[in-house]
Amino acid sequence: MARFAYVNGRYVLHDKATVHVEDRGYQFADGVYEVVPVVGRSMIDEDPHLDRLGRSLDELMIAMPVSRQVLKMIMRELVRRNRLVGGLVYMQITRGVAPRDHQFPAVAPPPALVMTTTAIDLAAQPKFRDGVKVITIPDIRWTRCDIKTVSLLPNCLGKQQAAEAGAYEAWQVDRDGYVTEGTSSNAWIVTDAGKLLTRELSIDILSGVTRRTIFAIAETEGLEYEERPFTVAEARSACEAFASSATSFVTPVVQVDDTMIGDGKPGPLALKLLDWYLDYCAGGRRDKHVGPWTAGEIEPLREIA
Ligand SMILES: Cc1ncc(COP(=O)(O)O)c(C=O)c1O
Incomplete structure (x- = not known):
């Protein structure tokens, strides 16, 4: 303590x-x-x-x-x-x-x-190596999830539900069947074509800082990515999945509900991104990422709200 x-x-x-x-x-x-x-x-x-x-x-x-x-x-x-x-x-x-x-x-x-x-030694978490399970639950939060408010009761209920199901995280699902985000992380999948997929910014999700860094890394590395909602079915049939946050970095997801993702082991792209992210944290790549990191720059969400 x-x-x-x-x-x-x-x-x-x-x-x-x-x-x-x-x-x-x-x-x-x-x-x-x-x-x-x-x-x-x-x-x-x-x-x-x-x-x-x-x-x-x-x-x-x-x-x-x-x-x-x-x-x-x-x-x-x-x-x-x-x-x-x-x-x-x-x-x-x-x-x-x-x-x-x-x-x-x-x-x-x-x-x-x-x-x-x-x-906490954030850079050496066992879940990086083993991957984690996520469950899917209805998103019962309010309509301003872009604000990082301390009002986290739905998130706590979701995380508790996940814990009781032996899962690390709960991916919340909107009324149309699309994943919004985790209770304390952004949700990602990798398509068959190797493209990173995560929901676009709106009032439905928090604009994750780690999410943005991952995009910057993807751009530097020439990875394809797309910002659009994906369904639970897409998540279950994805070849890889992962969660991102300031404390979970890039955490491979190996199971969504009862469905194994890929071969049930952390996916190669998720592990590569984690490596690059750790390298970024260690300072190795920081000067490669110019542009988004200037103080004062924020996502243009104000117009959406
Ligand atoms: C609901 C939610 N989404 C996404 C994130 C990830 O954001 P960041 O990468 O800035 O930690 C968090 C982090 O706390 C969160 O609570």
């Missing part, structure tokens, strides 16, 4: 870290979060994660409590105090503390900022 957490301007002992009972994050899930992976001592895709944090806040009309520069300083200081070498930085920003009332407070309270770290 990490020793320190950051809570509203102070580094406090993790097991003594508390927030106010009237915090709107606690009362209404009125807040957003981000997870930035740390490999060795490097934050991976830090700016794209902070771009998305800014966008989530904008969409909910919550002010950014500190500048990006200060946020980065806090992240580094917490990593330093917790002697984190490998793991993740979790940050959460809520609308702040106000007497419980659904509408926003007439005078905006200071937004509350909480940050914690978790130590």
